[in-house]
Amino acid sequence: MYEQEYRNKCVSADEAVKIIRSGDWIEFAWAASVPGLLDEALAKRKDELHDVNLRGGVIISPLACMDCDPTGEHFTWNSWHLGGRERKLVQKGLAYYIPLKYSELPRYLRENVKTDVVAIQVAPMDEHGYFSFGVSVSHYAAAIDRARAVIVEVNEDMPRTQGGYDHVVHISKVDYIVEGGHRGLPILPSAPASDLDRQIAEFVLPEITDGACIQLGIGGMPNALGQMIAASDLKDLGIHTEMFVDGFVDMVEAGKVTGMRKQLDRGKIVYAFAAGTQKMYDFLHNNPSLAGYPVDYTNHPFIASQNNQLISINSALEIDLTGQVCSESAGANMISGAGGQLDFVEAAYNSKDGKSFICLPSTYNDKNGQAHSRIKGLMTHGSAITDTRPTVQYVVTEYGKVNLKGLPTWQRAEALISIAHPDFRDELIEEAQKLKIWRKRA
Template sequence: MTGQNKLNWQQLLKSGDRIFLGSHAAAPTALVNDLINNAKQLNDIEIVQVAILGDNNWAEPQHQQLFKVNAFYISGYKVRQAVAEGRADYTPCFMSGIPALFSDGILPLDAALIMVSPADEHGYHSLGVSVDVVSGAVKAAKKVIAQVNPAMPVTYGQAFIHRDQIDAFYYAEQALPEVIPPPLDAVTERIGQYVSLLVEDGATIQVGVGKISDAVLRYLSNHKDLGVHSELITDGIMDLIKKGVINNRKKTFHQGKTVTSFCIGSKALYDFVHANPHFGFYPSEYINSPTNIARNDKMIAINSAIEVDLTGQIVSDSIGRLFYSGIGGQVDFSRGASMSNGGKPIIALPSTAKNGTVSRIVPVISEGAGVVTSRGHVHYVVTEFGVASLRGKSIRERSLELIRVAHPKFREQLLEQVRAHYWVPHFQLHTPMEVPELGSVGFKKLDIDGEEFDLRPLNPSDERRLQEFFYSHTKETLQLRYSAIPTQMSREKSCTLVGVDQSKDLALCIVKQKGSAVQIQAVGRYYLLNNNTGCEVAFVTREKHQGKGMAKLLLSEMINIAQLRGLTSMSAFVRAENRAMLSVFQKAGFSRLPSDDPTEVTLQLRLPIPKQKEL
């Protein structure tokens, strides 16, 4: 071994070698610069790397005779430009699978250039903030060349390498590159809010880097007993640990400990993980193993994408033919979360790109783009317009769910595209719509007899659920609701009932939702009358919940929305023997009107005339 800072690179490397560079915030930049300055006759060295923070100057054109970069994950302008210009390569691979490329001899390593902490009294250096695939590279490389950096934190887990495993040392202090979270915009905040609604207390989470992850973590600050099993931890994770939100008490794998493979963030984060026994840093093949991920109950995997097509295919490493990033851990964690008991794989992204001119929800993926995460992996897609639930949904239902969370200005165009390909029937007339009067998240949580329900708009994707709701009714319920006993709820009829123009008429429902399993419990709707100043109201409740106040809640919400929309009256027609329904209307202030039909009661509610806005 050599210990001086004057390395003989001609002895350590030869032309044509393949070398690995330490990753993320642990790239041995001073060591690589020394190699560049003293390469002499060395040529055609292949660098394999994942994402690296910092300059990545070895990918610049002036070094192309010395180096050729082969990136498993494209990060930074210089590497991205080199790949686009053909001076560098991109090799797609799951993060969990990269170490095996080294150990199996598919990409054998002649050397691994890494960064470590100074050795402890037992001769062990720590890989610090990046164990990830560095650990696998160290095990597989013929030579290990280490930059010893006093600024590298000491981390625990499987993060140590003994000095006897290192062939050459280069001593250079180097501040770790910091990533400071940018300010959050309104769109990102709303996405974070929606994602947080999918995270239960006691869940274990995985997040990535970027504004969306930062927003999600911010909106988890009121949760309880969260755990972390994530390839990456950031300042947002640190903040939730300090607040006591993340305590890992309810984890079912590595209980009591935050486990990860690398961290990037501020110096405060690097100081926080230093010699902190509550963190375990493990190799990517361990942390990203879908089997290990699935050992966490309620595993929530939160990742992002560049675009999503209407079948649920996820594009996240390329913009058309331009390779932009990499597969990373998205598939590992999506698969692991989908296998977890109560787990949820989530893709979160803004609905548009290029200042709102391009929809990220697309009928088909862009030419040249590739699918990273399949349509079978993802359970939820979240934009600033809501949550699309995809698990167990048909192509038709997926299309309508994803159109619902697309930007409103693109929804009609998307519906036309899927209608043209018969993914939705010709009688599906309206795009999904919000009911803004329900509040900022578009639905309301209800507690009825100790059970949780959601009150939300009926959506076009509810067509089959509405059929199931209809066929669940007894003859008595059908007689009271329809004054007859209809025997069929056809697909076309059901589609018409859920495909409502919610800006005019109104269709609300109360649903029982557990993950992706949804069952309609009650439906309330009103139809505008000819003069558009009044409406006719009707609702029906599943038998097992009748008498629990669902009709009252729906009616109260409809009255409120009718008032906000400037209607002046609401009418209802109820069979005379339906005393329970009559009571609901009368308690809400409806008055009986004279009727020539003794079997039916006519009711009306006068709404206050809306005040004229002052000029």
């Protein structure tokens, strides 16, 4: 039925990117979904384009259009959430972070920002004329709603993922189709779990009970916890998360996940985007137990909190003695981004019997090998506050876990110092005294 329309819209990548003009804003890529042929074709047009702004995030594969323009005269990368490649571009002054509360991203695109062209990678069209967004549902539908033009690059290896809504685009909304053949997907290996990660995870695991609904963030500690859950006696777990990672596949294959006790999307694994190994991509393909949703559904605190026993596990870079959390920068140096951490911190606490955990090693070593405490009297100058003091519930290090909800500043200081590295506790007490948040004992 749609074969003729498909043929009429099918062009080369070089032809498709001619629609992009100087000064345009392009919604371009997210995580494992980078339109490689369009990227290469756009790079070829470098000398005839100026001030083209590309938007995306969590990029895990090369960007030809950025690599070809070391001065940033032609292309600027604007990131919703920095991956490692984007972090290097930021340090060179070629990319910039967009402060984000991830659940609000579709609204930003519909109401607040300019989008001239959407150029994204998709799965092959089905018999009804729909292209699946594959591993990146997230916010693409919202961007398409406002764009002047839509280009899709078809990757034969992109999983066709099932979803709730806004997980596909119909050919009638597409201006150009570029056939990419078998392009594969970039592999994001699971972050290796260290002994320290496992020590921290050991404090969280007893807080999870049968029927809990799990959200895991990125990193070694959430990965360690996923492995521990897979090896545990837990049962009837649910999954409602923003990022789907390999740890969830391990949990499913170990028989721990049914989703049958969820209040929303019963029996379904809900997520906004996915990145991982080929095993995980294969698991996603046409799997009826999964539902990819836009992020204003997966991450909206009101929606996510309707699942009882929502357990949110996320990592952090540092926390001050009053409970402010930074998970995105080292001072003013951007490391990643806020993502949906605050969304799930709020959602888990508002879920019936839900719990939110911020997990971090007690120390880190600088480039000279000197140890520093991640628990600080005051945040490092310039650090971004990801989670405000009233929102934070459990904080966990390898020395224990504390619940900060409802505590005055002096009790917060006592609690956090109790899970700091012993080598820094006296120093932290002195800082708390200077800040007048240390209660003197008789």
